[in-house]
Amino acid sequence: MGLSHDPFLFLSGQIIRTEGDVNTKILLEEKDMPRQWYNIQADLKTPLPPPLNPTTGQPAGPGDLSFFPMSLLEQEMSTERWIDIPEPVLEKLLIWRPTPLYRAFRLERFLSTPAHIYFKNEGVSPAGSHKPNTAMAQAYYNKMAGVKRLTTETGAGQWGCALAFAGNQFGLEVKVYMVRVSYNQKPYRKVLMETWGASCVPSPSPDTKTGRDFLGRNPEHPGSLGIAISEAVEDALASPDTKYSLGSVLNHVLMHQTVVGLEAQQQMAKAGEYPDVVVGCVGGGSNFAGLTFPFVRDKMNGKDVKVVACEPVSCPTLTKGPYVYDFGDTAGKTPLMAMYSLGHAFMPAPIHAGGLRYHGMAPLVSRLLGDGLIEARAYTQSQTFAAGLTFARTEGYVPAPETNHAIACVIEEARKAKEEGRETVILMNWSGHGLIDLGAYDAFLSGKLEDVVLGDDELGRLMKDLEKFPKP
Numbered sequence: 001m002g003l004s005h006d007p008f009l010f011l012s013g014q015i016i017r018t019e020g021d022v023n024t025k026i027l028l029e030e031k032d033m034p035r036q037w038y039n040i041q042a043d044l045k046t047p048l049p050p051p052l053n054p055t056t057g058q059p060a061g062p063g064d065l066s067f068f069p070m071s072l073l074e075q076e077m078s079t080e081r082w083i084d085i086p087e088p089v090l091e092k093l094l095i096w097r098p099t100p101l102y103r104a105f106r107l108e109r110f111l112s113t114p115a116h117i118y119f120k121n122e123g124v125s126p127a128g129s130h131k132p133n134t135a136m137a138q139a140y141y142n143k144m145a146g147v148k149r150l151t152t153e154t155g156a157g158q159w160g161c162a163l164a165f166a167g168n169q170f171g172l173e174v175k176v177y178m179v180r181v182s183y184n185q186k187p188y189r190k191v192l193m194e195t196w197g198a199s200c201v202p203s204p205s206p207d208t209k210t211g212r213d214f215l216g217r218n219p220e221h222p223g224s225l226g227i228a229i230s231e232a233v234e235d236a237l238a239s240p241d242t243k244y245s246l247g248s249v250l251n252h253v254l255m256h257q258t259v260v261g262l263e264a265q266q267q268m269a270k271a272g273e274y275p276d277v278v279v280g281c282v283g284g285g286s287n288f289a290g291l292t293f294p295f296v297r298d299k300m301n302g303k304d305v306k307v308v309a310c311e312p313v314s315c316p317t318l319t320k321g322p323y324v325y326d327f328g329d330t331a332g333k334t335p336l337m338a339m340y341s342l343g344h345a346f347m348p349a350p351i352h353a354g355g356l357r358y359h360g361m362a363p364l365v366s367r368l369l370g371d372g373l374i375e376a377r378a379y380t381q382s383q384t385f386a387a388g389l390t391f392a393r394t395e396g397y398v399p400a401p402e403t404n405h406a407i408a409c410v411i412e413e414a415r416k417a418k419e420e421g422r423e424t425v426i427l428m429n430w431s432g433h434g435l436i437d438l439g440a441y442d443a444f445l446s447g448k449l450e451d452v453v454l455g456d457d458e459l460g461r462l463m464k465d466l467e468k469f470p471k472p
């Protein structure tokens with residue numbers, strides 16, 4: 001990519017000041033950190049369709065989900081609107097929370113937009129993303145249940161790092177199955193997990209029957225989140241002192257992330273603004289939910305706010321997938337969940353946004369899309385990296401490839417605001433930094449990134465597998 005006519009140079013030497021009484025960073029004190037999580041299940045008009053046992057077709061019971069401790073299963077089903085965050089979890093969250101909200105003055109100037117752009121920086125956590133918000137809670141509840149060891153999957157490695165960090169804080173052994181293509185793309189993620197005392201193997205791995213089956217068919221199998229979940233669940237089911245931990249998708253995981261949106265609400269109020277548009281990228285749905293659910297609650301109560309979920313064109317779960325019952329993993333070890341899905345056999349292209357390569361979507365996010373409370377948009381890999389580069393060259397922070405999907409949408413909305421001459425207030429969840437994803441930036445800068453689009457023929461073939469399941 002030629003930089004001879006670098007469009008950002010014009011910014012150099014220009015002194016950008018904060019405007020009026022709005023600061024660049026809107027900070028909260030530790031005492032302002034939320035003490036409760038917001039559970040959006042309390043505000044749904046009708047309950048979510050239950051997870052189903054795939055053999056009987058009946059609602060799944062605790063026995064079908066024995067790889068989770070009972071306390072987390074209770075949260076999964078709860079319809080209490082507010083759930084107390086236990087003190088030991090609060091104490092760990094205080095390591096990096098409350099996180100700063102930024103006004104992206106420099107990006108606004110570059111786009112010459114009248115829009116006001118805010119981003120909630122979840123990249124300041126030790127693991128580099130929003131993921132530790134739930135990792136700490138899950139590690140705590142498992143520890144309280146007498147669990148000694150946790151297994152999990154990870155795509156890009158952010159979740160694996162978060163659970164490694166949380167396991168270290170609460171004295172739990174952690175084993176991470178990392179999607180092989182990401183394992184190869186991001187070697188430092190494994191080192192980070194090991195630094196916190198966890199172990200990390202590429203998935204498919206020889207350590208489980210599921211992994212051996214996939215390796216038998218293709219020794220160089222690139223892996224997928226669905227396969228890594230199957231391996232981690234199989235491992236947890238094989239030993240009584242081990243449980244499985246999921247970094248997204250489930251109701252309790254999304255709820256643990258709502259500290260992000262609850263803080264952002266306070267911070268936007270401090271800035272004297274309310275967002276017209278709230279944006280997050282979606283893999284399984286947790287960072288999107290964390291920022292947006294408190295605002296969706298406002299929308300349910302009459303506020304006029306647009307909420308946008310951003311995903312890759314190569315993994316278009318919300319923009320192309322149907323609303324179905326499907327497995328959460330590839331090998332069919334989980335109950336069936338009602339969600340938008342590309343089919344559990346979907347093998348995503350090896351894009352760099354490893355955390356967005358999941359075939360399904362959180363049932364709660366799926367329901368909100370179905371109810372018209374949120375909307376979804378898809379972006380190509382090159383659109384998202386172009387947006388990420390614009391962000392890095394204006395605001396300085398280098399975003400994770402996943403986060404770049406949200407930035408692409410923010411830039412789109414800011415340009416629209418310019419065309420319409422409106423001071424649109426845009427709020428985004430900046431879900432993580434990309435400092436361990438520089439290989440992806442290298443590929444983009446040297447013109448090696450490819451754009452992959454999921455074809456309708458392939459989608460049709462994947463949907464055939466789901467015809468035998470009940471309809472939600």
Ligand SMILES: Cc1ncc(COP(=O)(O)O)c(C=O)c1O
Nearest residue numbers: 158248283284285286287355432
């Ligand atoms: C930085 C970052 N953002 C977003 C995501 C997407 O996950 P979720 O949809 O659960 O937030 C991931 C997942 O790994 C991630 O690492």
